[in-house]
Amino acid sequence: MSAKSAANSGQELGAGMASGRVSQWIRPQIHALSAYHVPDPGNLIKLDAMENPYTWPQPLVDEWLETLRHASLNRYPDPQAHVLKARLREVLDIPQGMDILLGNGSDELIQMIAMAVAGPGRTVLSPEPSFSMYRMIAAFTGFEYISVPLNAGDFSLDMPAMLDAIARHQPAVVFLSYPNNPSGNLWNADELCELIAAAPGLVVVDEAYNAFADDTFMPRLADFDNLLVLRTLSKMGLAGLRLGVLAGAKAWLDEFDKIRLPYNIGVLTQTSAEFALRHYDVLEAQAAQIRADREQLLARMRVLNGITAYPSRANFILFRVPAGRAPEIFAAIKADGVLIKSMHGASPLLNDCLRVTVGTPQENEAFLAALAKVI
């Protein structure tokens, strides 16, 4: 046997042994999962991930780079991110008496909450379809995940079913995406209050799309001792930074803070986010443009035969295509240079559904042209 083939068979043996041990040791709940899949956009117009399509004006970019010159990469970051937190309190209108906790994206905050309350026999509950990371993180942390289907047709909350599931499963956490990803709608605020009042454990109102929604539960934090409000800078234009913000009572946040890994918000993120928040008006103007373009896009999609486009209070639009045609329509739009997201198969309520992020007016035109052509 040559040295080379011996090395190869050694690799194969190693790989075979590893896969046996993998299934022996990796928890079945994890082994059964598929990793969160992000397709490579290549040169496609990227309307798949709810990103803000706009960059900053050049003078602002120069000013930002100048502030980075003074960042000390040899030192650990401020573990409590004092300066950044103070600015966030102001910009996000955090109510007096409420605390905030920062995460490396709001995903990390969802994970911290889950880790803090996980335990044998405990459940996490969310409507379905909703943000896929609730289910994933519930699996990572050993929870049983309870999903309650939304009403077919308008994706509103099935209140009797939600209240019944809360009473029956006594969930440690209820996640409510407000507006909901992927349906785009805001649920009835009075119904949400009813759920928060009925829930025995925590309720996280996830406001990732707040910049596009015109409503928030932030002022209601003081009304409920089990409410937390989750925000992120990602969808507003800083997806690359990874900064999430959890607002709520200090008694809860102090507990989650114990789980937070030290220095989870790096020097470059703290410096860049502080800078961006000093120029929040730029991000707000971009969000306003996106909201206006969303209404245009929605109106233009609705006149296309065979398309049902759902109302949205976020920066994306969910739409339904004629039965059985979602894969073909998704592929044709991609072949025309535009990457959107297929939701077909993600939930029974999402059959024949695709989701498009609102881009620049030119990007939206390219998408509309591709959709009109294939439909």
Ligand SMILES: *Cc1c(COP(=O)(O)O)cnc(C)c1O
């Ligand atoms: C995108 C999204 C998040 C995650 O945002 P990051 O801060 O980028 O981790 C959280 N919740 C919902 C509903 C989202 O759509």
